Amino acid sequence: xxxxxQSPQNLTAQEGEFITINCSYSVGISALHWLQQHPGGxxxxxxxxxxxxxxxxxxxxxxxxxxxxxxxxxxxxxxxDSAVYICAVGSQGNLIFGKGTKLSVKx
Amino acid sequence: xxxxxQTPSNKVTEKGKYVxxxxxxxxxxxALYWYRQSLGQGPEFLIYFQGTGAADDSGLPNDRFFAVxxxxxxxxxxxxxxxxxxxxxxxxxxxxDGNYGYTFGSGTRLTVV
Numbered sequence: 186x187x188x189x190x191q192s193p194q195n196l197t198a199q200e201g202e203f204i205t206i207n208c209s210y211s212v213g214i215s216a217l218h219w220l221q222q223h224p225g226g227x228x229x230x231x232x233x234x235x236x237x238x239x240x241x242x243x244x245x246x247x248x249x250x251x252x253x254x255x256x257x258x259x260x261x262x263x264x265x266d267s268a269v270y271i272c273a274v275g276s277q278g279n280l281i282f283g284k285g286t287k288l289s290v291k292x
Numbered sequence: 293x294x295x296x297x298q299t300p301s302n303k304v305t306e307k308g309k310y311v312x313x314x315x316x317x318x319x320x321x322x323a324l325y326w327y328r329q330s331l332g333q334g335p336e337f338l339i340y341f342q343g344t345g346a347a348d349d350s351g352l353p354n355d356r357f358f359a360v361x362x363x364x365x366x367x368x369x370x371x372x373x374x375x376x377x378x379x380x381x382x383x384x385x386x387x388x389d390g391n392y393g394y395t396f397g398s399g400t401r402l403t404v405v
Contacts (some may be wrong), residue, residue, distance in 0.1 A: 189334075218394070227398035228335075228383065271334055278325040278387075278394075279348050282334030 188212050191272050191283040198290050204259040206286045208272030211253065215276035219246050219257045222269045222285070231257070231270075262290045294318075296397035298384050304403045305374055313369040313400045317386030324367050325394065326359055327351075327383040335383055341367060374404045 190209045198204050208217070219231040232239050232246040234255075239246050243262075248255040259266055267289050273280040297316040305311050317324050322343050327335035337351035341361045349359070356374075361367040371378055381401050385394040 220396075228385075228396040230385075230393045230395065233393040273335075275337070277342075277348065278323060278340035278385075279337050279350065280325075280327075280335075282327075282336070284334050 187284070188281050189272055189274055189283040191270075191286050193286060194284070195287045196289070198262050198288070200263060200290055200292050202262050202290075204262050204266075204288065204290075206257045206270050206272075206288070208255045208257070208274075208283055209253060210255075210272075210274045210281075212274065212281065214274040216274070217248055217255050218273040218280065219255070220271040220273060222271060224268075228271070259288075264290045264292050266290050296384055296386050296395050298382075298397035298400050300400060301398065302401045302403075304405060307374060307376060307404055309374055311371050311374055311402065313371075313382050313402070315367045315369070315384030315386075315397060317365060317367070317384070318395055319365070320388070321386035321395075322364065322389050323387040324361060325385045325387075326367070326369050327385070329381045329383060329399070331380075338369070338382075371402075374402075376404045378402060379404045 192207045216235045221229045243260045245258040269285040269287050271285045272283040299314045324341040326338040329335040339349040339359050344364045356372045359369045381399040383399045385396045387394045
């Protein structure tokens with residue numbers, strides 16, 4: 186079993202839909218990261234959180250430490266949100282990465 | 293510069309050769325991280341620097357891999373006797389002190405032929 190599991194692996198949505206990507210982990214962590222990777226592009230850090238909830242624009246990330254689970258929500262999705270979203274957990278840079286969720290938002 | 297800069301962006305080398313990959317972090321960021329991403333996979337941790345010292349090098353796959361950060365800013369990842377399995381995108385990230393979000397570079401795509 187992978188230490189970081191993301192679901193779904195692939196997600197296709199229509200523009201405007203509310204999107205949820207889930208991440209479950211089995212190791213102890215000090216922080217969880219949500220990252221965005223565009224095709225052929227670099228990685229952008231979206232959130233780093235260790236408890237509760239964070240919001241940035243249309244993106245919301247939540248984490249439940251007791252349940253070892255985090256969700257990334259995208260409200261009013263747009264085609265430019267199409268990317269691979271990666272969950273990573275760990276401490277002090279020694280991160281374990283999930284395999285990513287490939288999101289495609291159709292106009 | 294404003295972001296994390298990695299050079300070269302692409303490197304093709306022959307099996308058995310030595311390569312150096314460079315990472316120039318955001319000015320003032322004390323924490324620097326190296327990761328490796330193989331095709332279709334998520335990144336894997338290699339090594340983490342806090343200042344000049346390697347705080348955690350447990351992700352380096354074997355002794356062919358070595359990284360330095362002599363002045364606490366630019367870091368170089370060195371790979372000796374490259375093998376085809378070393379082909380991957382090597383990512384560098386930096387953080388203000390490890391307790392803030394990371395900024396990633398665009399990566400160096402290494403191809404060993």
